[in-house]
Amino acid sequence: MILVTGGAGFIGVNLIRYILDSTNESVVNVDALSYSGNSASLKSVELNSCYHFVHANICDEIALKQIFNKYKPTAVMHLAAESHVDRSIDGPSEFIETNIVGTFKLLEASKSYWLSLSKQDRDKFRFIHVSTDEVYGDLEQDAQAFNEITAYKPSSPYSASKAASDHLVTAWHRTYGLPIIITHCSNNYGQFQYPEKLIPHMILNALAMKSLPVYGDGSQIRDWLHVDDHVCALYEILKKGRVGEVYNIGGQNQMTNLDVVSQICELLDELKPCSANIGSYANLINFVVDRPGHDIRYAIDITKIQTELGWYPQESFRAGLRKTVEWYLTHLSWCQNIMDKDYQHAPIERGVTIK
Numbered sequence: 001m002i003l004v005t006g007g008a009g010f011i012g013v014n015l016i017r018y019i020l021d022s023t024n025e026s027v028v029n030v031d032a033l034s035y036s037g038n039s040a041s042l043k044s045v046e047l048n049s050c051y052h053f054v055h056a057n058i059c060d061e062i063a064l065k066q067i068f069n070k071y072k073p074t075a076v077m078h079l080a081a082e083s084h085v086d087r088s089i090d091g092p093s094e095f096i097e098t099n100i101v102g103t104f105k106l107l108e109a110s111k112s113y114w115l116s117l118s119k120q121d122r123d124k125f126r127f128i129h130v131s132t133d134e135v136y137g138d139l140e141q142d143a144q145a146f147n148e149i150t151a152y153k154p155s156s157p158y159s160a161s162k163a164a165s166d167h168l169v170t171a172w173h174r175t176y177g178l179p180i181i182i183t184h185c186s187n188n189y190g191q192f193q194y195p196e197k198l199i200p201h202m203i204l205n206a207l208a209m210k211s212l213p214v215y216g217d218g219s220q221i222r223d224w225l226h227v228d229d230h231v232c233a234l235y236e237i238l239k240k241g242r243v244g245e246v247y248n249i250g251g252q253n254q255m256t257n258l259d260v261v262s263q264i265c266e267l268l269d270e271l272k273p274c275s276a277n278i279g280s281y282a283n284l285i286n287f288v289v290d291r292p293g294h295d296i297r298y299a300i301d302i303t304k305i306q307t308e309l310g311w312y313p314q315e316s317f318r319a320g321l322r323k324t325v326e327w328y329l330t331h332l333s334w335c336q337n338i339m340d341k342d343y344q345h346a347p348i349e350r351g352v353t354i355k
């Protein structure tokens, strides 16, 4: 029984579907269903007897205690977080609450449950903390990619809160011996991503013939990781990763934001051509004032996970992006439901046009 937190969010949904489809494990999904959590994404597994859902906040220590006692997990995979950088700039307090205080409460609940186990079960228990490459800050164009010993230098309230949570997790290992592993992944993309994030946001804006707001000159570089590759890496780490270690997970796909948006436009031009008077969707691209503290470049060195665990990303960006665009084109009602219910426009829309 694996306890997944944040399993109704983008990566969590894909992780749970992967575990239930490809392994014999059961899952209990603990999620507060905040704005980015969507239980409709897990409709297909609701009736699976290996799947359990508990609507709870990771800051609620009483609920956590009950969950551990009832489900007796052999592992925790901690994904619950406030995850959108722009929102953290507008209102950091929820990031401090969920990402830092929530992680602390979860560590405490995990620790007291873990201490109650037999020696044999204690040895097998794992706490996998899913963090981000953003804790490392950013890189100059020609600087070496982040590895597991790169110093932390977070830039945004989001990445600072994730960095703080990493330190708590490390301390609970060092001080109490809790068997933890920390992962840092690069930007994920793929099916079920909340519509405010770059790739779905651009697809949906283009289809609605709205402008495609690109921060600054669009030259920021991200290393894009397909979510299917990411969840596979997380499961490998759970099964074979070394306790107390950090593993970086990247997609080997460094791309500027402008390249990403241009490729989305090309794919849409082919798959869903727009009206003749606009020509290409690329004509909707609109450069807006840059995000404060915007990181220039992230890049991930995956040597450790590749050599130790034999994991390597399988998806090329071009093929992964095509699959993603096709998924959104065939799941417009999934997006519409979110946007009708509780979608607040992403702060990216508020940028002032500079070009």
Ligand code: NAD
Pocket (backbone or CB within 6 Å): 005, 006, 007, 008, 009, 010, 011, 012, 030, 031, 032, 033, 034, 035, 036, 037, 038, 056, 057, 058, 059, 078, 079, 080, 081, 082, 083, 084, 098, 102, 130, 131, 132, 133, 162, 185, 186, 187, 188, 189, 194
């Ligand atoms: P998401 O925003 O799509 O999902 C977060 C989930 O956590 C939601 O289901 C939400 O309801 C839940 N949640 C939020 N606060 C909660 C609370 N207090 N208690 C219980 N549940 C709560 O995020 P995601 O993109 O799926 O990211 C998952 C994890 O991966 C996060 O920890 C994030 O920092 C990390 N990460 C994501 C990316 C990415 O590109 N998406 C990159 C690096 C790291």
